Amino acid sequence: MHQSVVKRLLNCFAKGKADRYAISSNLSRGVQAYVVVVLVFTFSGLVGHDPWKADEAYVFGVVQHMYESSDWVVPMLAGEPFMEKPPLFYWMATAFASIFSHWLPLHDGARLASGFFMSVACWALGTTARIWWGAGMGRYAALILIACLGTLVQSHMMMPDLPLLASFAISALGFATILSRAHLGGFLLGMGVGIGFLSKGLLAPAVMVLTALLLPLCFEAWRLRAYWRGLLTAVVVSLPWCVIWPLVLYMRSPTLFMDWFWINNIGRFAGFSVPRLGTEHLPWFWSQTIPWFTFPGLPVALWMLWSRRHTALREPPIQYALVAFSVLMLVLATSSSARCIYAWPLMVPIAILAGPGACALPLQSERLWVGLSLTLFGVFSLIIWTGWVSMMSNGVPPNWPYLLRLLPVEFVPRFSVLPIAAAVLVTLAALLALWMFWRRPARGLAIWVVGVTLSWSLLTTLWMPWLDFAKSYRSVFVSMPIPAHTNCIASIGLGEGERAMLRYFTGRDPVRREISPAADCTVLLVQREAVFGEPDIDPSRWRELWRGSRPGITNERFWLFQRERGASSRLTFTGHTHSSPQPVIDKSPTF
Structure with a gap:
């Protein structure tokens, strides 16, 4: 009898353990699905593009200095102290950039710090x-x-x-x-x-x-x-x-x-x-x-x-x-x-x-949220896919007037296997997630998040080259014909992000005329809003080498001048060219 009782207790224990394991297994599978959605959202779009205007450009300038100098105390931007914020993010971004420097460009590695803090x-x-x-x-x-x-x-x-x-x-x-x-x-x-x-x-x-x-x-x-x-x-x-x-x-x-x-x-x-x-x-x-x-x-x-x-x-x-x-x-x-x-x-x-x-929304509100999510993000995803197909078919951006007011028409699309594979995978994964979350609590919230994640992931895979072409400063500073024997580059009106990107893409720190008016540089770079017209620089002393702007941008212009041989470095300019000692930072929304 004693053995029988023990056997029954062991059987009950084993059955209870199995039941708990089954419940735990089902629960863990549910948690894993939510975790995957959060991670996909968090890390989508963190790599594959240059530092973008406006915040990323100047933030990365500080990270680049820390990476190259190992000075972790004073944040520096293009050769000048930049004391806007304490350095925790710069520290972590520099650490990530260093860890992943063998596999990713410096700016992509630094951006992984954002994914870390969001996680x-x-x-x-x-x-x-x-x-x-x-x-x-x-x-x-x-x-x-x-x-x-x-x-x-x-x-x-x-x-x-x-x-x-x-x-x-x-x-x-x-x-x-x-x-x-x-x-x-x-x-x-x-x-x-x-x-x-x-x-x-x-x-x-x-x-x-x-x-x-x-x-x-x-x-x-x-x-x-x-x-x-x-x-x-x-x-x-x-x-x-x-x-x-x-x-x-x-x-x-x-x-x-x-x-x-x-x-x-x-x-x-x-x-x-x-x-x-x-x-x-x-x-x-x-x-x-x-x-x-x-x-x-x-x-x-x-x-x-x-x-x-x-x-x-x-x-x-x-x-x-x-x-x-x-x-x-x-x-x-x-x-x-x-x-x-x-x-x-x-x-x-x-x-x-x-x-x-x-989890406790009224049934009608839940249904409305589900319908809104499916409609809104279904349309967004369809637009992104349609735009990509149009670009691949015609070799030019889609002729959608509203979109072309935001993104440059000069972009030349090219086919790449990796983005399309990622886009197909995330689309199929989103459909699977919709099926998994359909009968779970908080269905409206879950489907909304799946829609947000799908739309953002498609945007940062299929349209990433176009977005990067519009938001990066690479095309501006790489195209500048800076003379090889330039002693230094003076600047007027150059913003913080632009100074950082000039340093990143050309390896040169600008010398700002706003704080060093007597700088004896042989090259001058002027940034100015188009509404103020062209900079009034004395042509007998300074010869224009180049002018340009970011693709599709009409309100922000750059001019590159070279000092004539034998001329003094004194400048003649009027109006907006006299910028304040520290130009106002352009911190407009990213898109």
């Missing part, structure tokens, strides 16, 4: 949502992050704001953990503060500290000793991140330290450096930007709040999301500088709220 943000958000909302909820928070329109293009560029997004996601994971495991939560929160500081400066620590202090002030659930122990751990963990680099920078140059801390941090927020540095906060900017930038995450998050309106303020994840979102919006609204990507941290509390909200 960290998705992982941290997914883990946070799973801790707060339960098993299976993490995937939906990650999907919300990549579903939002503001994430689509800029997350695939070299952007120093990407580590900032990752830092807020890590800090959210710290808040999700700190009440139950104080030291682990404090460690993660401290890491978030430190990474945010080395990404953007004072913004992240200020927002995270305010959030941490307001939570126990507003809600009783956070008034625990464990919470304060966790905050103490966070302070200790964040100190090396927030102290070492500024201290080393100050020891290297107090002037550069003040340029970073006072001009680019305090000055951009308070406004006294905005006229010189650009990115002015225009009236109603955020009220116009937030709705489309956070779509569809924000409407789903608002639905989540409405559906739980009776219990919302008693739930820690909702408490955190409301406080973090409010503090971030307060900082953005009061800052004198504003750009779309400054709203990236808002995605973290939105995704935490919208993840479970996507």
